Amino acid sequence: MKKFFLDTSAYSLFKRGNAALIEKIKGADEVYLNAIVIGELxxxxxxxxxxxxxxxxxxxxxxxPMVVVTPITEETSEKYSLIYNDLKNQGTPIPTNDLWIAASVMETGTCLMTADQHFQKVRQIQMDFTPHLPGQGARPSV
Structure with a gap:
């Protein structure tokens, strides 16, 4: 089962017509977001x-139907703490909202779709980095 988690940058690239990201989303069984991503958007x-x-x-x-808005739970908070302290010990902090996103990705066992390189510092998650590219084309629909 292909499960992806979109952060704010990935949703923005999707809406700007990034062909590679559109194909991945269309091929997904489930696409996750959380309230943090929605709030940023x-x-x-x-x-x-x-x-x-x-x-x-x-x-x-x-x-x-394939889109899942996952809640922030007590388990998400546990994942947040784990990731936060790991990054603190590495000396490589990331923005607070992105810690919550990473915690949700870890909790759901999804692959994070992002254009933000700092997620590469988070060892507990799988990610698919899609760089910002100019001229992405028309706005897609799923």
Whole structure:
């Protein structure tokens, strides 16, 4: 079963038409996000010119049967603590929201789709790095 977890950068690349990411998402059995990712997206939308369009497209995306919004649980908090202390001991911190995302990825056993290299510091998760590329094309649908 192919299970991917999208962070904010991956969702943005998907909506910008990144062909490789679109194919991976279309081939997935389940695509996960959490409230942290959704909150980051909404904050970005609300500060932009296309607020309503972006919010509508996100709502439509979240309605797909393959999309799972995973909750932040006590188990997520345990994973957060583990990752936080491991990164602290390495001397390689990452942003707090990304710690929560990594904890959710670890909890769900998914592969993180991201364009943020700092997730490579998190030894407890599997990730698929997709760099930001110019000229991604048309906005896709799943």
């Amino acid at each position: 909404l904050a970005g939308f609300d500060g932009g010119k296309f607020r309503e369009v972006n919010r509508r497209e996100l709502r439509e995306f979240l309605e797909y």
